[in-house]
Amino acid sequence: MNVVVTGLGTTSPLGGDVASTWEAALAGRSGVRTLENDWAEQYGVPVTFAGQLVVPPSEVLSRPETKRMDPSAQMAIVAAREAWADAGLAEAEVDPERLGSIVSSGIGGVWTLLTAWDTVKERGASRVLPLTVPMLMPNSPTAYVSLEFKARAGAHAPVSACASGAEAIGMGFEMIQSGRADIVICGGTEAAIHPLPISAFAAMQALSKRNDDPQGASRPYDVSRDGFVLGEGAGVVVLESEEHAKARGARVYASLLGLGMTADAHHIAAPEPNGAGQTKAMELALERAGLTTADVAHVNAHATSTPVGDMIEARGIRSLLGSHADQVLLSATKSMTGHLLGGAGALESVFTVKALETRTAPPTINVTEPDPELQVDLVRDTPRALPEGQIAAINNSFGFGGHNVALVFGV
Template sequence: MKRRVVVTGVGLISPVGNDAATSWEALCAGKSGVAPITRYDASTQGVRIAAEVKGYEPDDYFETKEARHLELFVQYALVAAREALGDSGFEITPENAGRVGSIVGCGMGGLPTIEKYIQILHERGERRITPFFIPMVIPNMGAGQISIFYGTRGPNLSVTTACAAGTHAVGEAFRSISYGDCDLALTGGSESVICPMGFGGFHAMKALSTRNDDPAVASRPFDRDRDGFVIGEGGGILLLEELEHAKRRGAKIYAEMAGYGLSGDAHHIAAPPEDGAGAIRCMQAALADAGMQPADIDYVNAHGTSTPLNDVVETRALKAVFGEHAARLAISSTKSMTGHLLGGAGGVEAVITALSVKYQFAPPTANLENPDPECDLDYLPGKGRAMAIRAAMSNSFGFGGTNAVIIMKRYEE
């Protein structure tokens, strides 16, 4: 029999706040984190806007020498994990460390550092490459450094499934605890690819919004005038815990993990099939795993990237899965405010989903002013909603046709 798993701690560092409480308040208010790029001079780029983490100083969290050897996506994972641990009240000790896992998603790893050292290699030669280069850039270092910094000795796993990575990580952590591989896990996702190479690559695919003159409204999922997604950065980490373990220590519980689904499109490297078949199978798998019917879901945190094709396909998939109940769902894309954190998106959105269940509030879809006629569900345009949320679903779909869905529900004895 599978063990029950609950969320007992959350941590966020995002484009709208450097902790969970600040981020949640901003999201509920519909505040955008998109602005002109400040990380470097982007004046010659076709896309000059991003959802950057703001006011972040590595020296507030790490020793100066230490920070130099930690890529930003790793720093964000560590900062969010520290908050999640502190929030949970759980202390990792040598006695329990073997039962605590670190399972974190990342899409692209240390792309800014790769870009930097390619230039150094060509201009100054191989001898100028730092010995820390490889450990800085490999995508598993979010999970690895969480284990090293905080002493987790259970499953140490990184998931790299493009924009579904954070949700896959949370789902795999849920399964690891359910099946007894560990009792707790720090899990989620992180990403930071705000660099010329990252923007150049996505812009070449015509995937990004070019609304450079009005960045706050550039990310507009399900809106008729959307023109692409906005790259974001940050990290979202949850502490998942086996229910009886959490009860024994009197832990507060945000939500209960209920279901996890995953599927493949077998269709295209970057585009979903127009009928949404892979997303449909994935949502259905998560419902089956949760033992739920479509009518049991009240809120969906949509993948909702603000690209012309994705939003229409996700709408079709939601209608196929939920039938008549689709019209009664509250659905929102918080990427309208955070931008798209790529491999980190699912981690951030898992935290948002847990908070939605805990506080019985669905955040809005910002900038949804002129709904696309093909996106005709209740996407909470501009304003969030206090409502009864018995169960909530979070969707993530990635390049390569990889799909992940998790379901959380209100905790009941």
Template sequence: MELKRVVVTGFGAITPVGNNAKEFWESLVQGRSGAAPITLFDATNFKTQFACEVKHFDPLAHFDKKEAKKMDRNTQLGIVAAREAVAHSGILDGELDKNRVGVIWGSGIGGLETFEKEVLGWANTDIPRFNPFFIPKMIADITPGHISMEYGFHGPNYTTVSACASSANAIIDSKMLIQLGKADVIVCGGSEAAVTASGVGGFNAMMALSTRNDDPTTASRPFDKDRDGFVLGEGAGTIILEEYEHAIKRGATIYAELKGGGMSADAHHMTAPHPEGLGAYLVMKNCLEDAGLSTDDVDHINMHGTSTPLGDIAESNAISKLLGEHAFDIQINSTKSMTGHLLGAAGVVEAIAAIHTIIYGIVPPTINHFTDDEKIDPRLNFTFNTAVEKDVKVAMSNTFGFGGHNACVLFTKI
């Protein structure tokens, strides 16, 4: 059976550095940090008092009051990104078989704000009285449900949950379904809204977050010797994946081809990466094999690069092991230095960044680099602090999650 080709025909984003895809990309190129003191709850007594929040988001600018009350912030952000992507793709402009349009989503946590509010509300009264929308607002799979209902898309519809790799796994699932002829178009995305008391408190308890409260904008510093943890972010991203012939037939603008998707497991530890980067190496190797490309074809990698002491070293070593001498000829970066870590939404948001790198021939910087880490090979080009112009024909994006879940996607210039 000959597999069908899968292309990107639209995208949308709402992030800590831009409330649409255009603003997001411009902020990345200019090296803007999205980190600031937390406004979504009182973080005075928390070890970490800052995060990368979505700025100036008013749900009532996008939903009527009744609709908004039925949705967690996680879902609201997801729908906004999906609407932008659908409009950008033009898939509704002509005839469309909606039975062959799916929505596949990724979220590592789901409606944490709703869960926190409802459970604390019950605990404070001892009366088991809950909002009837509690469960539908909280569950991680509700966002693609809302999107399908809004547009009448009857194709495959579900959410992948693999911690921070969730939306990258959603991309890979979408790719395989289109390749096998199970759908013509998939609205593929991810969202997360975990900047809550329990979200920040939970990650603080794991000692996973930066505590650089005196200087939030420089706190996310991947690969820097003085990095002290990741910065929690929130937001959503969506890409429209489409079967190539279907896109050509309707005259769609094609922005890139999704050629490869790789998956692997560290099989090592609940939260720590494999010390030798074994899972990271395998997932990139698997992705290249799926794409039918060699290591020398790679021009750019958007790294997972969370700004954690162990993770950055393991991933850097994996790239060197996989690419050999070619590793020193490519541009690599971590856009989390600007957006923070969007958890389950990270995969798709960073895939959008990689696609834009192909479109515009610009690799965004890894900001906040001050001191080299002697444990990381200095020959690797992390695109520190300033964007670089580069003709990128092949771009990869890595996303790794707690539990040892690894996903890698590969896009090529069309």
């Protein structure tokens, strides 16, 4: 059964919707900035910048909605509403028994959890909000999306760290192919710009510490890369069986053709040094799509800007594609958005679909001196055209714990 993308939604460090986010990405703008708080002074937090949302959910949602949802669920609802409307489903008759919701988060309601603990310590247990558990649980975003759209075919939240959003889309793909649903609202969300996660990631030496140059800090494949930049936001896509989409006359952005998922089984945080699991995920996705490497025109890389991880992925892409890698345009959009953790693969799926729809590969910024080992054509600073005809694109997402997810989209 063929699966197509009929709706897109996001709220991100580049914009409050898909149109503004895509426009900023094509312009090569950074969504990273210095945080307006006193965390560094109060707690000694060593990193003072991140990729925050351009449009806070409080400007879009009602006050009762924001009070009963963790920020991660708020962002998911904002993106899901846009994707639903974009798919033309607001006016359509949708069978709730054939509608699914799969929206993931890598960390869940960290703001709710830690704020509640502060309340216990400072004001006592009796002052904890009754909705604390429903707000902090990692399945809260997908549950609220399910409630919003009456999705009764299933509401799921696969948690696989930074691969969570991509895995949710892959699970939506399989949910439709298995016959469980005709439509699935799927994606990822994260709201972890909080002093504890920042301090913890910094302690791992995972974050860039370029406090004096926030917008230049995320620099995938550059020789001076020194870690990722934390971001926040959500990305949601509406997946639909091609038959169902055609029957209601829906506009189709692209097809989701293949999914590959593997596990490194190597280390709780570090990727397997040879990238075998990452390469295998891409290989499986192409095989499931019924495509060859010659069909691939574009890759939206995981590329977080870490000294080790970037080149493991790049070598894997070269190993998979061989000499055809010279004709493939590589984009690393985290250079502009920062790393949305559980939301990353979903936002980057939106970027991948838009790249295919517009035949335009978005740029990678901040790469002033590319790593000499890089053997794939990196799109730097300005967008570049993708070829006409039938083409495919790979979106890679890899997560702590050794989770590897590759999605293949095509037009």
